[in-house]
Amino acid sequence: xxxxxxxxxxxxxxxxxxxxxxxxxxxxxxxxxxxxxxxxxxxxxxxxxxxxxxxxxxxxxxxxxxxxxxxxxxxxxxxxxxxxxxxxxxxxxxxxxxxxxxxxxxxxxxxxxxxxxxxxxxxxxxxxxxxxxxxxxxxxxxxxxxxxxxxxxxxxxxxxxxxxxxxxxxxxxxxxxxxxxxxxxxxxxxxxxxxxxxxxxxxxxxxxxxxxxxxxxxxxxxxxxxxxxxxxxxxxxxxxxxxxxxxxxxxxxxxxxxxxxxxxxxxxxxxxxxxxxxxxxxxxxxxxxxxxxxxxxxxxxxxxxxxxxxxxxxxxxxxxxxxxxxxxxxxxxxxxxxxxxxxxxxxxxxxxxxxxxxxxxxxxxxxxxxxxxxxxxxxxxxxxxxxxxxxxxxxxxxxxxxxxxxxxxxxxxxxxxxxxxxxxxxxxxxxxxxxxxxxxxxxxxxxxxxxxxxxxxxxxxxxxxxxxxxxxxxxxxxxxxxxxxxxxxxxxxxxxxxxxxxxxxxxxxxxxxxxxxxxxxxxxxxxxxxxxxx
Amino acid sequence: xxxxxxxxxxxxxxxxxxxxxxxxxxxxxxxxxxxxxxxxxxxxxxxxxxxxxxxxxxxxxxxxxxxxxxxxxxxxxxxxxxxxxxxxxxxxxxxxxxxxxxxxxxxxxxxxxxxxxxxxxxxxxxxxxxxxxxxxxxxxxxxxxxxxxxxxxxxxxxxxxxxxxxxxxxxxxxxxxxxxxxxxxxxxxxxxxxxxxxxxxxxxxxxxxxxxxxxxxxxxxxxxxxxxxx
Numbered sequence: 001x002x003x004x005x006x007x008x009x010x011x012x013x014x015x016x017x018x019x020x021x022x023x024x025x026x027x028x029x030x031x032x033x034x035x036x037x038x039x040x041x042x043x044x045x046x047x048x049x050x051x052x053x054x055x056x057x058x059x060x061x062x063x064x065x066x067x068x069x070x071x072x073x074x075x076x077x078x079x080x081x082x083x084x085x086x087x088x089x090x091x092x093x094x095x096x097x098x099x100x101x102x103x104x105x106x107x108x109x110x111x112x113x114x115x116x117x118x119x120x121x122x123x124x125x126x127x128x129x130x131x132x133x134x135x136x137x138x139x140x141x142x143x144x145x146x147x148x149x150x151x152x153x154x155x156x157x158x159x160x161x162x163x164x165x166x167x168x169x170x171x172x173x174x175x176x177x178x179x180x181x182x183x184x185x186x187x188x189x190x191x192x193x194x195x196x197x198x199x200x201x202x203x204x205x206x207x208x209x210x211x212x213x214x215x216x217x218x219x220x221x222x223x224x225x226x227x228x229x230x231x232x233x234x235x236x237x238x239x240x241x242x243x244x245x246x247x248x249x250x251x252x253x254x255x256x257x258x259x260x261x262x263x264x265x266x267x268x269x270x271x272x273x274x275x276x277x278x279x280x281x282x283x284x285x286x287x288x289x290x291x292x293x294x295x296x297x298x299x300x301x302x303x304x305x306x307x308x309x310x311x312x313x314x315x316x317x318x319x320x321x322x323x324x325x326x327x328x329x330x331x332x333x334x335x336x337x338x339x340x341x342x343x344x345x346x347x348x349x350x351x352x353x354x355x356x357x358x359x360x361x362x363x364x365x366x367x368x369x370x371x372x373x374x375x376x377x378x379x380x381x382x383x384x385x386x387x388x389x390x391x392x393x394x395x396x397x398x399x400x401x402x403x404x405x406x407x408x409x410x411x412x413x414x415x416x417x418x419x420x421x422x423x424x425x426x427x428x429x430x431x432x433x434x435x436x437x438x439x440x441x442x443x444x445x446x447x448x449x450x451x452x453x454x455x456x457x458x459x460x461x462x463x464x465x466x467x468x469x470x471x472x473x474x475x476x477x478x479x480x481x482x483x484x485x486x487x488x489x490x491x492x493x494x495x496x497x498x499x500x501x502x503x504x505x506x507x508x509x510x511x512x513x514x515x516x517x518x519x520x521x522x523x524x525x526x527x528x529x530x531x532x533x534x
Numbered sequence: 535x536x537x538x539x540x541x542x543x544x545x546x547x548x549x550x551x552x553x554x555x556x557x558x559x560x561x562x563x564x565x566x567x568x569x570x571x572x573x574x575x576x577x578x579x580x581x582x583x584x585x586x587x588x589x590x591x592x593x594x595x596x597x598x599x600x601x602x603x604x605x606x607x608x609x610x611x612x613x614x615x616x617x618x619x620x621x622x623x624x625x626x627x628x629x630x631x632x633x634x635x636x637x638x639x640x641x642x643x644x645x646x647x648x649x650x651x652x653x654x655x656x657x658x659x660x661x662x663x664x665x666x667x668x669x670x671x672x673x674x675x676x677x678x679x680x681x682x683x684x685x686x687x688x689x690x691x692x693x694x695x696x697x698x699x700x701x702x703x704x705x706x707x708x709x710x711x712x713x714x715x716x717x718x719x720x721x722x723x724x725x726x727x728x729x730x731x732x733x734x735x736x737x738x739x740x741x742x743x744x745x746x747x748x749x750x751x752x753x754x755x756x757x758x759x760x761x762x763x764x
Contacts, residue, residue, distance in 0.1 A: 017564070018561075113557075114563040114564045114567070116629070116630065118629040118633075122625050162652070195615075197615070197616070198614055228614070230612045
């Protein structure tokens with residue numbers, strides 16, 4: 001038997017009987033260092049202060065509390081637990097798939113209640129053996145070095161071919177982190193040709209989707225679901241594909257199926273709410289958003305967009321009759337939570353006020369007018385860019401609240417910031433037919449395209465001029481500003497001259513107002529760290 | 535929540551009650567384990583204790599199976615196969631039944647006759663099948679149960695053999711009926727075979743499905759259960 005007297009253990013369970021039962025089992029195994037916690041929050045605090053070799057975590061710590069999955073996500077993302085440590089999820093029934101809302105973070109093992117000392121000892125011993133075998137891989141993971149993970153996998157496979165299957169997943173994740181797309185695609189396809197493997201299906205589908213091979217990704221997810229119809233992550237992937245193809249009706253159905261299998265998933269519920277809202281299925285939208293808000297309380301995926309979406313779904317559901325009293329209470333609660341937690345975020349402050357004003361327009365027009373005025377005042381002085389979705393909602397609400405001019409201003413600025421995205425322009429066209437808004441960006445977009453062409457052809461000075469002229473016409477456009485910044489920095493081996501660098505920095509400062517949810521935010525950050533020195 | 539139907543979906547009522555029963559039983563088993571840990575050997579080694587341990591395990595197995603059958607019925611049985619170390623998998627099953635085996639005076643051993651230390655299957659599902667068969671073998675075994683894992687032409691085979699009287703002849707002859715669920719009024723053994731067969735066939739590789747087989751004989755001469763996994 002292994003020596004456990006040097007090892008530290010943390011038991012997390014809300015039942016004290018269970019904690020003491022496991023504690024005495026561990027004592028009998030020679031464990032000296034045992035701590036206990038009865039909530040996920042406490043467990044996280046303890047892991048932040050002490051490195052545990054073993055965490056035995058009950059999945060379900062009661063309704064409305066952080067569950068084992070939340071804690072595991074937090075531990076891994078915040079790097080509070082080494083990959084060399086053992087995390088065991090204790091479940092009440094054989095319920096892996098119910099427990100698992102996502103595939104990203106999996107415990108090292110599941111242990112089903114009830115278990116005895118012999119069973120616990122056996123699991124611990126085997127897990128330690130496994131961790132010892134994989135040690136070089138796990139240490140590379142702790143260092144956050146995917147290239148070293150790959151090397152460690154290769155070394156282990158050369159040492160004993162028979163254990164190669166245990167490395168598959170680590171290898172795939174490392175290839176993904178290194179952006180070796182071709183190698184990863186070939187690798188995942190070879191795994192699937194050998195055996196239908198759930199995680200490999202999900203990884204391949206997501207990769208193809210990321211590489212814009214949308215219809216191929218759809219085929220993979222559909223094929224995967226035939227073999228594994230109870231895997232929520234596969235439904236998530238298929239829904240993403242369907243959204244990209246513009247089929248939000250079917251995407252909603254797919255996510256509804258996933259939610260029936262595994263309702264505990266904040267992001268899934270939030271996306272479902274958004275899809276249902278887009279599909280004007282307000283009943284389903286409020287239901288999904290209600291779940292997203294409630295579950296978000298304890299999850300790192302908490303997001304004010306869920307609260308705002310929930311409020312909007314409630315308003316839309318009740319239509320012109322105004323809100324019933326229960327909806328009113330829910331709406332007030334969900335909005336005041338956002339206002340309270342995001343006091344310094346002007347965009348959210350504006351949006352919660354307008355949302356509330358919209359809900360009060362019929363029942364209390366005076367209060368609605370006051371809130372609208374307050375929101376418009378804040379909007380005036382705001383540098384931060386609203387996301388396109390948020391801007392569209394704000395514009396529509398301002399119009400509905402009788403502030404046509406303010407609404408038009410918001411649309412105009414939205415068209416300037418996102419005008420190169422045809423989908424955004426289509427949505428704007430649904431709200432206005434003002435040619436000054438719809439046509440304003442045309443010349444700038446043409447210049448931008450010419451700039452991209454010159455850039456690709458390698459004529460940098462020409463590209464810069466096109467981008468400069470484009471940006472002069474539409475100074476807030478994110479794509480043009482990023483293109484100009486990139487072209488100014490381009491010369492990789494030589495440092496750009498001072499004038500170029502300064503122009504680039506000015507450019508980036510301005511687009512720094514974009515929402516961090518924007519898909520281009522990563523690109524912005526990379527440019528920023530180059531322009532301002534890391 | 536407002537999603538309340540006028541009628542009761544009885545299978546759902548049963549499933550959620552079984553879920554609670556299983557939790558209650560888990561607490562009971564855990565507490566009993568703690569209590570009996572404080573007894574002297576003389577106090578503990580009584581026939582009553584054997585009955586309690588055995589029926590606890592038996593009840594737990596039946597509840598797991600009932601929940602599994604419910605999920606099969608509503609197409610929500612989670613299937614997540616992956617690679618698992620075979621010796622670890624079998625050792626875990628035997629460790630779980632440590633008390634029952636010792637209070638019944640039964641020796642259980644295992645052997646992995648495979649050049650490949652890993653198997654590809656859903657650990658929880660195959661685990662619940664193996665656990666039920668072990669419980670069944672303990673009921674009929676006199677002194678010994680042996681678990682073997684070996685390579686089969688299309689994958690691997692796990693066999694559980696005991697030295698008891700074996701399966702009734704009529705059951706062996708009509709095993710395909712049990713597997714197909716035709717003879718459902720046959721008590722827990724029959725239902726167990728149906729459940730095991732469904733789980734076996736949910737494991738599939740390149741068009742080949744898993745299957746089960748029962749026979750009498752083997753090295754111990756009693757019941758011989760085999761599950762083939764592609």
